[in-house]
Amino acid sequence: MLENDAIRILDRLECLRLLAEVPLGRVVYTRQALPAVLPVNFTLDEDDSVVLYTSAVSDLVHAVDGAVVAFEADEFSAATRSGWSVVVTGRAGVVDEPAEHERLSQSGPRSWMPVRDGVFLRIESELVTGREIMSTRTTG
Amino acid sequence: MLENDAIRILDRLECLRLLAEVPLGRVVYTRQALPAVLPVNFTLDEDDSVVLYTSAVSDLVHAVDGAVVAFEADEFSAATRSGWSVVVTGRAGVVDEPAEHERLSQSGPRSWMPVRDGVFLRIESELVTGREIMSTRTTG
Numbered sequence: 001m002l003e004n005d006a007i008r009i010l011d012r013l014e015c016l017r018l019l020a021e022v023p024l025g026r027v028v029y030t031r032q033a034l035p036a037v038l039p040v041n042f043t044l045d046e047d048d049s050v051v052l053y054t055s056a057v058s059d060l061v062h063a064v065d066g067a068v069v070a071f072e073a074d075e076f077s078a079a080t081r082s083g084w085s086v087v088v089t090g091r092a093g094v095v096d097e098p099a100e101h102e103r104l105s106q107s108g109p110r111s112w113m114p115v116r117d118g119v120f121l122r123i124e125s126e127l128v129t130g131r132e133i134m135s136t137r138t139t140g
Numbered sequence: 141m142l143e144n145d146a147i148r149i150l151d152r153l154e155c156l157r158l159l160a161e162v163p164l165g166r167v168v169y170t171r172q173a174l175p176a177v178l179p180v181n182f183t184l185d186e187d188d189s190v191v192l193y194t195s196a197v198s199d200l201v202h203a204v205d206g207a208v209v210a211f212e213a214d215e216f217s218a219a220t221r222s223g224w225s226v227v228v229t230g231r232a233g234v235v236d237e238p239a240e241h242e243r244l245s246q247s248g249p250r251s252w253m254p255v256r257d258g259v260f261l262r263i264e265s266e267l268v269t270g271r272e273i274m275s276t277r278t279t280g
Binding site: 006007023024025028030034035036037038039041067068069070072073074076078081082083085087089112114133 | 146147154163165168169170171174175176178181208209210212214216218221222223226227229237252253256273
């Protein structure tokens, strides 16, 4: 894949606007020295960080708390072969301040799955990259 | 997230059947010691490996040739909060046998983007895991 007319690099504001439009993304991390990925629903917080809600005892929390992870969301149309993808890269951490937890309990994401001992996991948006793929049929 | 009634673990055959239904997935790998992810279109080959078509000089090929990567595909409905995700984990490698390259040129994937010096990249389906998330509204 080449950087050319078919690809437009998105700036940070465009990326964040697109992220705010979709409910689901994927946490990309390392688990037992292997690449791992888990789809999760999320919200963007006021500081543009990505916030998830999951179980305190989940494998995800165990693997990513304190680590740098990537978080990806995208929307593509197979019909037009076009779409966009955005990747946030930054440190992940459990929200442990009670006031923050309380605030997110009101405004933050609710997991699509039942959660026991729920915690909010925040991914700082230290690096935000994205690209839009425009329709091209030149390669078949 | 918990393993419970809302989640059904998919067996390998179910996973491969679902993978065959979607055109797009995401390669999950490590780039410069950081987690990285790239959406790509793909096909499943006869041996159930995942095959992509990309540029020989792409960052992706440079980063993953010979490495163990994950490949994820999913389909979710925000309306019903249900869907599935499948992850293939295995070694990635450029297809360098001329006969295999020729065969894939006929039957393999075509990139949604223009590709220069195209190569096929194969991800062995050494580990195939998946889960289906059934609709649940119990947590709001």
